[in-house]
Amino acid sequence: DVVMTQSPLSLPVTLGQPASISCRSSQSLVYSDGNTYLNWFQQRPGQSPRRLIYKVSNRDSGVPDRFSGSGSGTDFTLKISRVEAEDVGVYYCMQGTHWPPITFGQGTRLEIK
Amino acid sequence: EVQLVESAGGLVQPGGSLRLSCAASGFTFSSCEMNWVRQAPGKGLEWVSYISISGSTIYYADSVKGRFTISRDNAKNSLYLQMNSLRAEDTAVYYCATGAFDIWGQGTMVTVSS
Numbered sequence: 510d511v512v513m514t515q516s517p518l519s520l521p522v523t524l525g526q527p528a529s530i531s532c533r534s535s536q537s538l539v540y541s542d543g544n545t546y547l548n549w550f551q552q553r554p555g556q557s558p559r560r561l562i563y564k565v566s567n568r569d570s571g572v573p574d575r576f577s578g579s580g581s582g583t584d585f586t587l588k589i590s591r592v593e594a595e596d597v598g599v600y601y602c603m604q605g606t607h608w609p610p611i612t613f614g615q616g617t618r619l620e621i622k
Numbered sequence: 623e624v625q626l627v628e629s630a631g632g633l634v635q636p637g638g639s640l641r642l643s644c645a646a647s648g649f650t651f652s653s654c655e656m657n658w659v660r661q662a663p664g665k666g667l668e669w670v671s672y673i674s675i676s677g678s679t680i681y682y683a684d685s686v687k688g689r690f691t692i693s694r695d696n697a698k699n700s701l702y703l704q705m706n707s708l709r710a711e712d713t714a715v716y717y718c719a720t721g722a723f724d725i726w727g728q729g730t731m732v733t734v735s736s
Contacts, residue, residue, distance in 0.1 A: 548723060550667075557717060557726040558659075558667060569724065601667055603723070609681035611657070611669040 511535050511607045515600075515614035521622040528589040530617045532602035537582045539606070546605035549578055549587045552616075553598040561600075562587065589619075597621060624648035626701075626718050626727035633733045634708050644701040644718030644727055652696035655721025658703050660714035661729070668714075671703065672721070686712075708734045 562578035
């Protein structure tokens with residue numbers, strides 16, 4: 510199974526400052542079709558997960574442009590250019606290249622300092 | 623409105639059974655692969671099961687294989703998860719989600735305890 514490792518697990522950030530979350534996979538996530546099936550999700554307190562980014566860097570409809578995804582192979586990053594109060598929650602990366610099983614990272618808890 | 627709505631979960635004794643439903647609306651359910659994902663209290667997300675559009679291809683996490691059964695009824699726009707031989711470690715919020723994970727239900731709590 511592909512292991513997804515996120516860091517940090519806890520991320521205190523000052524409002525208006527940038528934030529960055531790393532996600533590393535135990536093997537390359539490049540699929541035979543050339544795509545890399547790496548998604549990012551946000552889970553606000555008490556809510557269901559919401560997909561933010563798909564295939565590494567594609568932002569979902571309605572997701573603010575302060576969120577961006579990047580990376581390749583086994584190393585991926587979710588960046589928030591300026592953190593807002595509504596960004597508080599847990600962020601997960603997920604790989605859909607080598608499955609089953611689909612695997613998620615442990616989650617990174619973003620809080621306001 | 624695009625949505626997935628899970629049926630109520632509940633409290634079940636160890637070894638018991640429960641069937642979850644997920645009703646889809648606002649999109650073409652019959653064209654979507656579907657998944658179940660769960661989240662134990664205070665823990666992260668765990669993929670549970672996948673079903674293809676026709677239902678001909680099904681996958682399970684090792685942790686539920688042989689105990690859980692996923693199915694769907696495209697005529698009723700519904701997804702199901704039959705859970706048998708439930709264990710304490712199956713206690714979690716269960717979410718249905720589309721194959722692309724772009725639509726999620728609100729989740730339903732399943733508690734396995736005596």
